[in-house]
């Protein structure tokens with residue numbers, strides 16, 4: 001036996017599982033297709049002197065977990081830089097809103113601009129914090145019906161249950177109407193909630209906006225040096241505990257003997273293990289790496305969707321300046337650029353018709369405001385994430401249309417920060433087809449599978465496979481295809497490690 005556990009893919013979830021397993025004394029071998037670790041959490045110098053994140057950038061969810069401390073990642077090179085203010089929203093009429101880590105400070109500023117809205121914001125946060133906390137706890141455990149049931153029953157929102165259920169079951173785009181009058185504030189909250197993918201009009205998505213309370217709890221941060229420093233630190237942690245991480249090592253096949261997974265074939269060579277942990281997309285694991293006779297029923301029903309976002313990465317020779325707020329604090333925050341909910345709904349309508357948004361809402365990020373290692377002195381890195389962008393286009397191909405679509409995104413941003421276009425010295429446009437080709441994100445879905453209620457908790461990736469185990473003995477799953485889904489959180493990696501450790505300790509595998 002080469003390893004106790006053979007791991008497919010080095011996304012952050014698989015690396016987190018591997019680090020827990022290695023730390024517990026098990027021999028782990030990780031095999032990653034690409035030449036660097038991290039998958040959708042990696043960073044490369046694509047323009048000389050400029051560090052480009054290739055996937056997720058804002059570290060929010062992982063800050064709500066104990067992972068960084070439990071794995072002592074600060075000893076392996078991870079240093080988090082706190083971002084406060086958390087959010088900044090500029091508007092075409094020159095108005096702007098800040099959401100600070102501190103709720104009272106946020107409420108005070110809101111009340112000065114929009115009397116009554118600060119008080120309403122505090123009420124919103126107070127009402128929903130307990131609910132958001134129970135969802136967080138559910139994310140940090142295996143989603144067995146028992147675990148989920150206990151948390152649901154134990155959940156104590158400060159609202160009457162009928163009122164709570166009504167908000168939870170409603171589309172998140174409507175929930176804000178119960179608390180706020182000001183469309184600018186509503187659009188900020190709804191645009192942030194839209195980051196998981198489902199549109200603001202989809203029923204049973206209330207929790208996406210009710211989660212807002214937790215931004216004030218965990219805050220937002222950036223690894224100094226780029227998002228990929230997290231996965232580099234994980235790699236060092238695994239190696240420190242005796243594990244091996246192989247890059248440019250594509251798994252060609254997961255080997256199955258009868259009904260038991262026994263190892264992997266990589267570049268023609270066989271590596272065996274007591275268990276195999278697959279951290280790749282579920283369609284890669286079962287659709288490509290395992291013989292069709294072992295494919296689970298229902299794999300073809302898993303909903304991957306039609307992409308939803310695209311991101312333009314820009315290297316600039318000077319910092320951006322917002323007309324609505326020229327100060328540096330705007331560049332520190334996540335910049336939520338959405339005039340109103342109508343703009344978001346219109347973009348979604350175009351997407352349904354197979355067209356890239358003509359007037360996309362944008363999340364702009366300028367982490368060089370807090371980290372001077374990302375760009376040369378005086379320079380800036382600017383990421384513009386827009387929605388919605390279909391993987392399958394109604395007209396033409398991405399190759400034919402990418403240049404014009406990227407320019408449209410930048411032109412939209414230019415209205416808020418004039419002069420940006422003239423300072424561009426390099427760029428990369430990651431549209432849904434690029435994300436599939438380069439990062440293995442099927443149909444460009446950065447969450448692997450759609451984050452809709454029919455594919456969450458015990459239904460992710462499918463019934464019977466949600467607790468990180470599969471129908472094949474010895475084959476375990478982790479990653480965004482599993483509970484609790486996409487985003488830089490690592491909860492799936494930690495949960496899967498707990499399940500696997502139990503089985504390894506009891507010699508069940």
Ligand SMILES: Cc1cc2nc3c(=O)[nH]c(=O)nc-3n(C[C@H](O)[C@H](O)[C@H](O)COP(=O)(O)OP(=O)(O)OC[C@H]3O[C@@H](n4cnc5c(N)ncnc54)[C@H](O)[C@@H]3O)c2cc1C
Pocket residue numbers: 008009010011012013014031032033034037038039040041054055056057058059060061249250251252279280281284289311430435439440441446447448478479480481485486487488489
């Ligand atoms: C452009 C973009 C922006 C995003 N922004 C944010 C953000 O700001 N904040 C946030 O929280 N989240 C964000 N996300 C989402 C988040 O980054 C992802 O959901 C998450 O990183 C997925 O991690 P994972 O470990 O589940 O899987 P992945 O990162 O998908 O890792 C899977 C790994 O498996 C490897 N692999 C696949 N097949 C094989 C094979 N046959 N052999 C070997 N290796 C294989 C892949 O190369 C990859 O490294 C963003 C994602 C993208 C792409």
